[in-house]
Every structure is written in C-alpha cells, then in structure tokens.
Amino acid sequence: MPGVEARGRFIVFEGGDGAGKGSALSAVAEALVADGLDVLTTREPGGTPEGLELRALLLAAAGSVWDQGSELLLMTAARVQHVKRVIRPALAAGRIVLCDRFVGSTLAYQGAGRGLPLALIRDLHRIFVDDVWPDLTVLMDVDAGTGVRRSRQRLSATKADEGRFEALDLDFHERVRGAFLEQAEAKPGATIIIDAGRALDSVRPDVVAQLRAWLSASLTTG
Ligand code: TYD
Numbered sequence: 001m002p003g004v005e006a007r008g009r010f011i012v013f014e015g016g017d018g019a020g021k022g023s024a025l026s027a028v029a030e031a032l033v034a035d036g037l038d039v040l041t042t043r044e045p046g047g048t049p050e051g052l053e054l055r056a057l058l059l060a061a062a063g064s065v066w067d068q069g070s071e072l073l074l075m076t077a078a079r080v081q082h083v084k085r086v087i088r089p090a091l092a093a094g095r096i097v098l099c100d101r102f103v104g105s106t107l108a109y110q111g112a113g114r115g116l117p118l119a120l121i122r123d124l125h126r127i128f129v130d131d132v133w134p135d136l137t138v139l140m141d142v143d144a145g146t147g148v149r150r151s152r153q154r155l156s157a158t159k160a161d162e163g164r165f166e167a168l169d170l171d172f173h174e175r176v177r178g179a180f181l182e183q184a185e186a187k188p189g190a191t192i193i194i195d196a197g198r199a200l201d202s203v204r205p206d207v208v209a210q211l212r213a214w215l216s217a218s219l220t221t222g
Contacts, residue, residue: 008091009218010132011211012102015140016177017166018151019196020203021100024140027204028211029098035212040090043100045075047082054078059162068114072121075106080128087132096215102134104183109165112179113172136214138207139184140196144173147196 011028013021025041032039045055054074058066066074079102090097103125111118125131142150148166155163165172184191192210196203 007094009096009136009215010087010091010099010134011097011136011138012099012104012134013138013140014101014104014108014180014183015196016108016142016144016147016173016180018147018149018154019140019142020150020200021140023200024138024194024196024204024207025098025100027208028138031208031212032096032098032215037215038093038095039098040086040095041098041100042082042086044082044102044105045078047078047086047099050081051078055162059164061161061164061167064164068110068116071114072106072110072116072124075110076124076128079103079106079125083129083132088130099134103129104134104137104180107183108176108179112175113168135190135218137184137187137191138211139180139191139193140203141177141181141193142196144170144177147177148173 013025015021022043029039029041044051045058046052054077058071058074058078087097087099103121106121106125107118110116111121148170151166152163155166181193184193192207192214194203194207194210
C-alpha cells in the first residue's frame with residue numbers, strides 16, 4: 001500500500017462463489033463495531049453508484065455479450081472509482097475497511113478463469129489503481145462444487161439476476177479456487193485461510209476470532 005496517508009487497515013474477503021464471504025464479512029463488521037472500531041463495509045463490483053451500475057451490467061445474464069477483455073476493463077473501471085472515492089479516503093481517515101472482493105478476484109476470475117494474462121491484470125492495477133493491495137486477505141475456501149451449488153440456490157431464492165459466473169462450468173470454478181489458493185501461498189503473512197465448507201454456525205465465530213487476533217496485533221505494532 002503506497003502512501004503514508006494509509007493509516008487505516010484494508011481487509012479484503014475473497015473466495016469462489018457461494019463461499020459465504022458476505023456472511024463472514026457482516027459477522028466481522030458487527031464484532032469490530034462492538035469493539036468500538038470505526039468500520040466501513042463495501043464490495044466489488046460495486047461500492048460506488050457508478051460501480052453498482054457496472055455490477056448490474058456485468059453480472060446479469062445479459063452481460064454475456066461482453067468480451068473477456070471488456071469484462072476485465074469494466075471490473076477494473078469499477079475498482080478505480082471505488083479506490084479513489086471510497087477506499088483511500090476511508091483509510092486516510094483511519095477507518096477499518098472490510099471489502100467483499102478486490103483485485104484478487106480479477107486475477108482469479110478474469111486471469112485463471114477466463115485465461116487473460118496475470119501480468120496484464122497486475123499492470124492495469126498498478127497503472128490505474130495506484131497498486132493498492134490489501135493489508136490482509138481473508139480467503140473463504142470451499143470446494144467449487146459445493147460453492148456453486150450454494151450460490152445457485154441463493155440466487156434462485158432471491159431471484160437476483162446476478163448468475164452469469166455461476167452459469168459457467170465446474171472447471172472454471174476449480175481454476176478460480178486454485179488461483180485464490182496460489183495467491184494465499186504467495187502471501188502467507190497477509191492471508192488467513194478459512195475452511196468455508198463447514199456449517200455457517202462454526203465458520204462465523206472462527207473468522208471473527210481470527211480477525212480480532214490479527215487486528216489487535218496489527219494495531220499494536222502500528
Ligand atoms: P459476488 O457478489 O461477491 O458474488 P458471490 O456472492 O456469488 O460470491 O461477486 C459477483 C461475481 O463477480 C462473482 O461471480 C465474481 C465476479 N467478479 C469477477 O469476475 N471479477 C472481479 O474482479 C470481481 C470483483 C468479481
């Protein structure tokens with residue numbers, strides 16, 4: 001994270017579809033607010049009004065018209081807006097930012113999933129997103145079959161038209177999972193891996209306990 005202004009902490013939740021990131025993130029947010037911390041929760045694609053419009057374009061079934069290059073550029077465009085308008089100002093104000101997905105998702109989905117070069121994704125990130133990386137990534141790891149099944153069930157229960165990635169085959173989702181695990185291996189000190197295949201009741205307290213431990217160590221050492 002470049003820039004001395006980044007006084008807060010940037011924590012990103014990553015994982016395949018149906019890994020339960022959203023639920024883990026809200027459990028952590030609730031716990032940290034109860035601890036008296038100043039927390040901002042946000043998500044990608046989304047996080048700004050422009051990002052939400054891009055999210056609708058990208059995730060709906062109608063989004064299948066996008067070429068994979070356009071998909072990469074639109075995901076990145078949403079992130080540029082998000083980092084400049086929301087994430088950086090919050091970090092500069094000393095807030096704890098909890099973000100559902102970030103550039104790790106682009107490396108996993110557009111890189112490993114779609115086959116676009118990882119170096120290109122990193123270059124775009126460096127040039128347009130100021131090379132902002134999370135202080136900590138919480139990887140919610142679940143096998144691809146279980147995750148996609150869960151995610152499809154939730155989409156059909158909520159009737160959300162956001163299932164474009166869930167519609168892709170299991171090989172795609174296995175590549176995505178493998179990419180997240182590789183990212184975690186490359187940055188062991190900055191990643192917590194959570195076994196998200198368990199029942200939610202045991203996942204949530206586990207994530208909260210690990211986050212609290214990481215944060216208290218991180219805030220103590222400055
Ligand atoms: P999300 O709402 O987190 O879906 P879920 O709750 O099912 O995990 O993310 C929406 C989808 O967008 C998800 O399938 C992954 C995809 N995505 C990318 O392909 N690239 C990206 O850079 C981001 C941020 C998301």
